[in-house]
Amino acid sequence: xxxxxxxxxxxxxxxxxxxxxxxxxxxxxxxxxxxxxxxxxxxxxxxxxxxxxxxxxxxxxxxxxxxxxxxxxxxxxxxxxxxxxxxxxxxxxxxxxxxxxxxxxxxxxxxxxxxxxxxxxxxxxxxxxxxxxxxxxxxxxxxxxxxxxxxxxxxxxxxxxxxxxxxxxxxxxxxxxxxxxxxxxxxxxxxxxxxxxxxxxxxxxxxxxxxxxxxxxxxxxxxxxxxxxxxxxxxxxxxxxxxxxxxxxxxxxxxxxxxxxxx
Amino acid sequence: xxxxxxxxxxxxxxxxxxxxxxxxxxxxxxxxxxxxxxxxxxxxxxxxxxxxxxxxxxxxxxxxxxxxxxxxxxxxxxxxxxxxxxxxxxxxxxxxxxxxxxxxxxxxxxxxxxxxxxxxxxxxxxxxxxxxxxxxxxxxxxxxxxxxxxxxxxxxxxxxxxxxxxxxxxxxxxxxxxxxxxxxxxxxxxxxxxxxxxxxxxxxxxxxxxxxxxxxxxxxxxxxxxxxxxxxxxxxxxxxxxxxxxxxxxxxxxxx
Numbered sequence: 366x367x368x369x370x371x372x373x374x375x376x377x378x379x380x381x382x383x384x385x386x387x388x389x390x391x392x393x394x395x396x397x398x399x400x401x402x403x404x405x406x407x408x409x410x411x412x413x414x415x416x417x418x419x420x421x422x423x424x425x426x427x428x429x430x431x432x433x434x435x436x437x438x439x440x441x442x443x444x445x446x447x448x449x450x451x452x453x454x455x456x457x458x459x460x461x462x463x464x465x466x467x468x469x470x471x472x473x474x475x476x477x478x479x480x481x482x483x484x485x486x487x488x489x490x491x492x493x494x495x496x497x498x499x500x501x502x503x504x505x506x507x508x509x510x511x512x513x514x515x516x517x518x519x520x521x522x523x524x525x526x527x528x529x530x531x532x533x534x535x536x537x538x539x540x541x542x543x544x545x546x547x548x549x550x551x552x553x554x555x556x557x558x559x560x561x562x563x564x565x566x567x568x569x570x571x572x573x574x575x576x577x578x579x580x581x582x583x584x585x586x587x588x589x590x591x592x593x594x595x596x597x598x599x600x601x602x603x604x605x606x607x608x609x610x611x612x613x614x615x616x617x618x619x620x621x622x623x624x625x626x627x628x
Numbered sequence: 629x630x631x632x633x634x635x636x637x638x639x640x641x642x643x644x645x646x647x648x649x650x651x652x653x654x655x656x657x658x659x660x661x662x663x664x665x666x667x668x669x670x671x672x673x674x675x676x677x678x679x680x681x682x683x684x685x686x687x688x689x690x691x692x693x694x695x696x697x698x699x700x701x702x703x704x705x706x707x708x709x710x711x712x713x714x715x716x717x718x719x720x721x722x723x724x725x726x727x728x729x730x731x732x733x734x735x736x737x738x739x740x741x742x743x744x745x746x747x748x749x750x751x752x753x754x755x756x757x758x759x760x761x762x763x764x765x766x767x768x769x770x771x772x773x774x775x776x777x778x779x780x781x782x783x784x785x786x787x788x789x790x791x792x793x794x795x796x797x798x799x800x801x802x803x804x805x806x807x808x809x810x811x812x813x814x815x816x817x818x819x820x821x822x823x824x825x826x827x828x829x830x831x832x833x834x835x836x837x838x839x840x841x842x843x844x845x846x847x848x849x850x851x852x853x854x855x856x857x858x859x860x861x862x863x864x865x866x867x868x869x870x871x872x873x874x875x876x877x878x879x880x881x882x883x884x
Binding site: 372393394397398400401403404407408410411414415418439440442443444446447450485486487489490493494497498499500502503504507573574576577580581587590591594597602606609610613614617 | 643646647650651653654655657658659662663666669670673693694697700701737738740741742743745746749750753754755756758759760763806829830832833836837850862865866869870873
């Protein structure tokens with residue numbers, strides 16, 4: 366008798382479990398979609414508006430609200446640059462403290478605690494509180510982005526330091542170098558190239574986030590965008606979105622070049 | 629050596645003056661009175677926030693369920709749409725490097741550079757407030773992320789099975805099915821789980837612009853300055869994020 370070859374299933378080889386999972390999955394989908402209350406008339410109306418938005422994307426209007434767009438852009442750009450700069454400076458001590466191979470136990474615990482708080486709090490929620498404390502405007506946004514940047518960069522720096530080659534570290538220590546000298550001669554040369562790339566990446570993230578936290582009142586291009594959409598000025602909104610996309614694209618391009626130049 | 633030292637000095641000078649310039653431009657409209665006042669405000673706010681209003685917790689369960697659904701269904705739609713786009717964007721599988729690939733790459737960049745909250749803002753204006761806008765916002769944002777990581781994985785696959793299959797006369801779809809998919813499946817599952825985890829986090833705030841879920845309650849509590857409710861919602865969001873992170877780590881460990 367001839368037997369044909371059947372490809373085995375990759376994830377769950379047993380047919381019984383596979384069927385059970387499918388049934389659970391479909392049950393979940395039915396229950397979950399039941400809670401979406403759809404108003405078809407509203408959606409149909411939406412299609413017409415959606416079409417207007419697509420049309421606006423093809424004819425973006427940069428001129429009518431140019432002064433708003435310009436000041437929003439300048440606020441966003443300066444906010445993301447300053448917060449990245451301060452964030453980098455502050456993330457270095459925190460990151461070094463959070464690296465288990467060169468830090469002491471108590472400082473390690475403290476720094477890790479700070480990092481996990483900073484990473485699990487979302488920018489928008491932090492921005493809501495900081496706007497309540499510091500008032501509307503760019504300063505609250507600057508603090509929000511700095512706070513998020515410290516957690517992000519310190520975690521990656523700590524991981525880089527923990528992953529370095531041990532040999533140079535031991536060699537430099539054996540010469541009787543002080544802690545700062547070890548840092549300078551054994552660790553910095555190993556982590557610097559990767560770090561520069563991560564800093565540029567964070568600048569990119571901060572710019573994108575600055576567009577979001579404006580919605581809750583922390584200044585920047587997000588505020589301009591929010592106003593444009595609330596006034597149903599889709600052509601101005603499309604102009605803002607296209608500018609954001611262009612700047613993110615540029616950022617990615619430039620950071621690729623800079624990284625090549627540094628490494 | 630002398631020259632290099634000077635170069636570094638100038639680089640630092642440039643950096644710091646550039647920073648000062650940006651700082652000046654940024655704080656042009658800042659009201660410093662509010663900032664000096666912040667410690668008193670912080671003390672005041674903390675007093676108003678604590679204790680959290682625990683009796684509000686049962687009303688949060690339905691919005692929380694909605695939030696989980698937005699994230700899960702949004703991720704599903706996102707990865708279903710991202711899968712073909714990744715194949716169109718990968719250099720090795722795209723039908724046309726000149727025409728199709730740039731379009732796929734543009735879709736990926738556009739989806740990635742616009743945050744899900746902004747997608748939600750647009751979609752609420754178009755579709756009206758509700759879960760649907762949130763689901764589509766999450767899906768749109770996920771496409772770029774999943775497709776980018778996936779097409780990089782596709783470009784890195786081992787080409788030997790591909791060549792072996794094409795030598796047997798297999799069609800393009802058969803090559804993808806038998807040679808490429810088995811190789812990228814583990815990273816595909818990893819990427820999807822990672823995105824689901826991020827989406828849970830992002831869907832908790834989509835309600836701020838009206839796209840349903842627990843963020844809607846947050847917005848409502850914020851607008852009436854009900855700080856004991858706000859802190860409770862933030863705690864619930866915090867717990868959800870930590871739970872989803874632990875769950876996705878567990879699933880990743882079990883499958884991969």
